[in-house]
Amino acid sequence: MTPAQFHASLAATTPPALSPPLLALWKNAKGDWDGAHKCVDTSSETDAMWVHAFLHRAEGDLGNAAYWYARAGKPSATGPLGQEFEAILAALLGR
Known part of the structure; x- marks a missing residue:
């Protein structure tokens, strides 16, 4: 799945398999x-701990x-939430 496909799936009432x-x-x-x-x-x-943070x-x-963030081994984010969301999404989908 690509980030674009993930975003397109948000139009549905039920999520895809994730x-x-x-x-x-x-x-x-x-x-x-x-x-x-x-x-x-x-x-x-x-x-999961990163998303939890x-x-x-x-x-x-x-x-x-x-x-x-500390449990996930990530620095605490300080930028816009939308930017962080996209960074997490790209990282998770890139695996």
Whole structure:
């Protein structure tokens, strides 16, 4: 899947088959923060922890986000949320 295909899938009411971190991004993009959080909140996988950090940053809980960035081995993001979303999406889809 490409980022363009991912974005096109957002027009659907149900997600395509996606890994939990990508499903979390999909749900978040559809406005379902709680559903997105449930996709990654118990995972110890690095990608899931990275998305978990992004979600807490998006909700404004920067302390919790910093914890998850550290767990994911990523620096705390400070740029625009949309830019971070696209960077995470590209990284996850490039694997």
